[in-house]
Amino acid sequence: MSEPVTLNRRRVLNLGIAGAGAAALTPALAAAQTPDPLIVEKQEWTQYLGEGVNAKPYGVPSKFEKEVVRREVEWLTASRQSSVSFTPLHALDGIITPNGLCFVRHHGGEAEIDPAKHRFMINGMVDKPLVFTMEDVKRMPGRVNRVYFLECAANSGMEWRGAQLNGCQFTHGMIHNVVYTGVPLKAFLNEAGVSPKGKWVLAEGADASAMTRSIPLEKAMDDCLVAWAMNGEALRPEQGYPLRLVVPGWEGNMWVKWLRRVEVGDQPWAQREETSKYTDLLADGRSRQHTFLMDAKSVVTNPSPQAPLKSKGPNVLSGVAWSGRGTIKRVDVSMDGGRNWRTARIEGPNFPRAMARFYVDFDWNGQELMLQSRAMDDSGYVQPTKDELRKYRGSNSIYHNNGIQTWLVRPDGSAENVEVS
């Protein structure tokens, strides 16, 4: 980490960042002013009665927040029905992703399901196949509430061959983190009675793609949930309304939306999404398969290309970290491309297999910064650099890029996706 820093895509002309890592925290805000009562008097919204309480039975964000939306990368896919829109991580804070901003990945478009007609089936190697209505699902004993991140295995996938997309919404926005309400899948499997020969389950969705993924029975009987609510209310249609599978810590594609069936079998099924897709082509031409776990990862969300620095003096660096192995225990932040590190403050609720929020209060004197974050979880796993990942896995992969991200922040406060090596 003490080698000189170089940039892959951009030459940094003014790398005066040696002191950035050690900048003193100053509580004073330069911009705090002597009060000008006129400013308050001129606030026109104090002059009229606003909208009544009946205006919005279901509320929406302020019109001044209209840029805070999910966004696509249009050249990424041929069809909008098999595409992705990204969570605006740079505009969020805390750990909860609002339901309206949770990234979307469809394979056959959004199924628009009438919950009264939806059925959930347990079949295959079981004593007694069962079909549940949604009412029946909600009558199952053992309901739980759990906070989990859901990350698409392809998140940051475009970065395998170097810095590409300018914004954490696009590089890291295939993730969301919500509270799920549901019942452990184990309860349904036990109700049906799993055969001693059962070793795997197949989860199947009711959308046009009939999404199907094989999951080891051990995981299905451990912490998987059959969930119908997120952040307190019914699942959103694009997140699998009325029912989805929750597979904590594992790749998002396995969290089958519009869940209609779980079949028990004695071996994996080798469906399309676990053979031609969601496998990792290595440098020697072989592919890794069944790479379910999402390893520890983090990203600085502010500042970042979509959220530049606007003022010198006191500033707050913020970001998110998560690990499919367990709980985030520590996040280190570098402001000089990995030479010097400081430990960030993990702040707020912090659950296993959920997103954690971190902050570094720092003072910016206008120098160039190269921001990185490095997550560590309670298994001892440390987030690697992109080069460390490529050493073992080449650069053919699409999935499972959890390498350290770098943002270059220029003296004018603007930021860019770069890579150091």
Place this chain on the structure above:
Amino acid sequence: MSEPVTLNRRRVLNLGIAGAGAAALTPALAAAQTPDPLIVEKQEWTQYLGEGVNAKPYGVPSKFEKEVVRREVEWLTASRQSSVSFTPLHALDGIITPNGLCFVRHHGGEAEIDPAKHRFMINGMVDKPLVFTMEDVKRMPGRVNRVYFLECAANSGMEWRGAQLNGCQFTHGMIHNVVYTGVPLKAFLNEAGVSPKGKWVLAEGADASAMTRSIPLEKAMDDCLVAWAMNGEALRPEQGYPLRLVVPGWEGNMWVKWLRRVEVGDQPWAQREETSKYTDLLADGRSRQHTFLMDAKSVVTNPSPQAPLKSKGPNVLSGVAWSGRGTIKRVDVSMDGGRNWRTARIEGPNFPRAMARFYVDFDWNGQELMLQSRAMDDSGYVQPTKDELRKYRGSNSIYHNNGIQTWLVRPDGSAENVEVS
């Protein structure tokens, strides 16, 4: 608690509920069926490609959830600009209230504030009055994320004189529970330098009502937050966008929305909302003032008048509990109007001064039920009956009714707001 149960408003003809409290939990669901593959084949949403990912940059609930909205009680107030809409507690689960469903209480309508023009002032008995832009507010060191309930002091206020409104949305829906992102108010006060003479602060809103409340300095320097985000995104307009005060565990009216000013003084200000309103008229004609704390309280949300029981056999009773004094430690549930009690399962994240979720898995044979819940917090406080409250406070009050709520559930599954004494 062993006296015969009688009803204030309704005579119960068939009170066959003695055994309900001890009903065995059975895991089997009567409605689970032999699979009928035709059911799955007939699901039309498997037959067509759905909407693409670009359809909703900011997502909305399913069209099948259109009844899950905030609702008003139209006769309650003369004007929609000074009124309330209620959180649909009966349709929610877990502990997070979705932003679009958080109850609204306005006093001068919804201020529609341009954050670029908004200012936040600290003045009064301070060394150095300060004015902050929103950018400056967000640059303050020490940002935190905290989950808190916000309950209007008038929640359940219409129940002082007996059971009135048929549904927990209306009896208990002036509450929400979200994750706030902000900076402790203490940091702003310290930045300005509070005079040794300072004992109180006045918080003032930028809406047309210029909402103003006095808060003891001790509380202001303890856990109050100046918050700009809820559940990950910017505050909603009706919740004070772009800035609100968070006063954990204290009555909602003090959580000033559209926060523009905090003044330090040596005594309370005796504003309208702390004299003619938000005081409690006792039986002897005197009034309690400065009754800030929201005591421990709970309500069964399911079943309830808006969420009847639909099936015999296994069912899940659910509800929420909260306390301004600290953390909910235990919730007991009675199914026979307070004769017999069982301890509910508190499930999911459970934070101080935040809403907790509880469940009781039970078996219903069609008998009449009288459902109650009783919350206990870690201070040892136990939620009282309504009669216990009236003994000390009469029945003239509007505010601070945290008495035990009763739902009568009839053999047909329908439920009604009743009162036992």
